[in-house]
Amino acid sequence: MSDMILEAPHAGAMPDSAEDPIAAATAVLKQRFPDHIQDETRDGYEGIVVHPDKVVQVSQALRDELGFNYLSSITGVDLIEENKLELVYHTYSINQGGPALVMKVQVDRDNPVLPSLVPVWPGAEYQEREAYDLFGFQFEGHPDLRRILTWDGFHGHPMRKDWKEPFFEEDNKPFGSRWPGGEVSRAEEKNPFGKNVQYPAGWVPTLEEPEAETDSYAGITYTREQSTGLKTDKVTINMGPQHPSTHGVFRMALTLDGETIVGLKPVMGYLHRNHEKIGERNTFIQNIPYTDRLDYISSMSNNHGYVLAVEKLMGVDVPERAEWIRILMVELTRIVNHLWAVGFLLNDLGALQTPMLYFYIERELILDLFESTSGSRMMCNYMRFGGLAYDLPEDVRGTPIMKFLHDLIYDRLPRALEQGDVLMTGNEIVRARGIGVGYLSAEDAIAYSTAGPVLRASGVQYDVRRAQPYSYYEHLDFDVAVRYNGDIYDRYLIRLDEMQQSLRILQQVLPHLQETEGSSIISGKPQYAIRMPRAGESYGRVENPKGELGYYVTAKRRDANPARYHVRSPSFINLTALEKMSLGHKVADVVAILGSIDIVLGEVDR
């Protein structure tokens, strides 16, 4: 096995006082900006409301003085009743861990102008573009404020509450037309165009609209420089969305000097499936199967984050057995995901398919367990608020469940990981292509809001399971894997390390499963129609295999649907650092760098 480098978390500037760091930081900020910071007054909401004029100054103070140096997520919210738009920033302290300091900024809905935070946190770039695209926020000082998920020329800002899509039926599900007088019809039959389209009144095609391509290159300038010696042109080339190694429908516009990358802009939205818009129409439980389809390789983890967020809001407890099974499933998912990611990374590095095919054999075995337990190989839809949908099955392909789990965790998977390690880790080609390529420093990793293996491979020991433990992770003994070189090779190694740690966790979970056998797996009666007992907001975050997966859910009292539902997706935000990692490397390396970030397009574009 590759040698593990594990250290105790950075001590940092940890104040030894027992006081709440959030309250302390809030007090300091209020003292500094007395006229620009208000307390959040809405019932069930937390954080501070900052006046738009001082957002940048407050952020700088948070980052430099108060230790909240990690901007995790930016969420736009449409407060249509108050005619306001709100941005919610979740900031964390990397050194101390703990919960988020939530900062909110409210702007006028008709003129939503506020300063951009990109100068403070470069990781805000794509998140702000998303907020501009879907809500219409105007960020002053943003280097490249263009649409990101929809296309240039799209009409309106779709996440606003008063924006309706062509197949709009009702604001909330369930739709009245389904029962009791359910006349079946396809939605397109009611549309004059027979398709899922609508156009602004009076719009006619001039046939001069730019084709999809042109706007993609807008962020990149084509320059011709007179350099010393050889006269070279910089050329812009396109890569994707149909490309075998962009891991789906991801697209990049690259500017090259020779073969060296001097500029890179990702183009996204080719799998933008309107997860959030649909999610706000769904009832709470209806969102669970949709979360499966975010990061479709690790659906169990997605379920977990979402149910945590809603459980917090509902205030329900989870029985012991359900928690252990959740950890079992989530850690197996981590292994599944890393097997997939490492297989594809090696594929991108030129080890065509062999390691990938070996890893998939093990993945299939874990999928067998998922299928026997939840009914589906990939779209598990397994967790419920307050527990699980089903208990573990009696057997998996004829093997009794406990024997299956034991053999899998103690025998089969360790052997497979060992084999994978021997197969590729020492391979000279992998080392030559991986070491020193795609470097991301620890400071940059934090500044660019990266999460998960990308962050930890840069030497930042931050893992949500330790920083803000959820479920039973505080009772489990495991190390947060960390590597210090921040290159492709370390991002490969850290995934192997994490799989080893997952196995350690799984070995601790097994006895608990045996102990709790036969006890309840859900608290209360399973319900399909949940009315939220209280109003408020909730942010549930878990350490997804790809990084911090967060769900921001708000609801009104007695409502059956979330008022706002936002996903902080690690794949999407990790991509912010792609340009930083790729500059100065060759075109062939960008494929491997992308592979080492490990993205899933369902989560990038949502």
Added chain:
Amino acid sequence: MYGLGILKGMAVTFKHFVATYMDDIFWASRGGRYYNDEALAVRQSLEGRGVITVFYPEEKLPVPERFRFVPFLVTDEPAPGQKWGHEWCTSCGICAKACPPQCIWIKRGTQPNGRPKPEPEEFYIDIDICMNCGLCAEFCPFDAIKMDHDYELASYDRTTAHIHDKERLSKPISYWREIAPRKAEAEAAARDFAQESKQKKKGKRGEGSDEPEARLEEMKARQLIYKGELY
């Protein structure tokens, strides 16, 4: 030595190469490696070595009881000469309300006097929208809608074939017992239990002492299905 890492890796692939033939030799005297149910079961378990391929369509990988594809409606055993019997569905609409992508349409039946009849007049599922999540089957209080195991549904046309109507959806209870025997048994036990306690409740009306207890028992029995304890 430079190149040692590559050689080590190639040793792994060579081991796999050998393992495939070892497996062939092992099964040669035991009825052959392929098209042999016994060999398939071993090949697909944690013991599988070498080639693990399932030779679909000649061999099929068995699906577990909880497997879910598109839903179907449960009916009574059909009378001789008929395809299905009386629908269990009472047209309560819970599945249509729980369905995340809203792919279920139910037209509730009406009695001659205009009052609603507890059975569906029409029942449609658009399988081009269905996400196979199983929430309809999970929350149906009458065990009337279940997730089918038949995944071989490829078609050349979707305009007519992909909206399943009542006729297409209905399948007798014996079919469900066949594809999910343990689950079907557990559900039947829970139904019987609920029936019994209901009758007990009726008999003991007036005394009232056992009533909450009976209700608790019934709830427990329903819970057991979710917990999977009964199967």
Added chain:
Amino acid sequence: MTTTNAGAASPDIAVPDEVQNNVVITNLAKLLDPIYNWSRRNSLWPLGFGLACCAIEMICTASSRFDLSRFGMEVFRASPRQADLMIVSGTVTKKMVPIIVRLYNQIAEPRYVVSMGACASGGGPFKEGYNVVDGVDKFIPVDVYIPGCPPTPQALINGLIALQEKIDQQSIATVPWYRKNDPTAEMIPVPRLGPDLYDMRQVDIIKKEAVKSEAVTEAS
């Protein structure tokens, strides 16, 4: 034997009397069909083209457990020029559909399209979304639809076998790609992205609707 039976020959070409009796040609087509179909059905090279969740199951189908190479389909080509089969595996979004149509146009004939999963067939659970196309068959012709969300690898193979059966029914004499001026063999106009996706074949309807909607806004 009359001229209309003259195999692949176009009926409006006058056939001279001396070759009226071209029984040989007709039979040759019939003789060739099984060979032609057999060779095509067993070497369908799919386009290495994944859209969403279903692509993962497609990759699983190609990997060891289900092994598409048993059907001669393991060669996933990255370039449409080398592919015969397009497995539309996943949700087709409006932003993506111009690219899909362009890829389809670039595939050399004979070409086949399999719509894998509910999303590709009819929008699936995401149908109500504003950026989702309600069925790839609104833009390109589809040969086989495979329901399921996602279809399991075995369901996908079942669909591919259905496609092979469809290929078996074809005749070299009637397939569109050897006929002149067959409308089904023409290039499909690439849809464009304006304020919403628009199909170049629908420009007339859009113009008509625009007049109507303007009248409505003026009246109100």
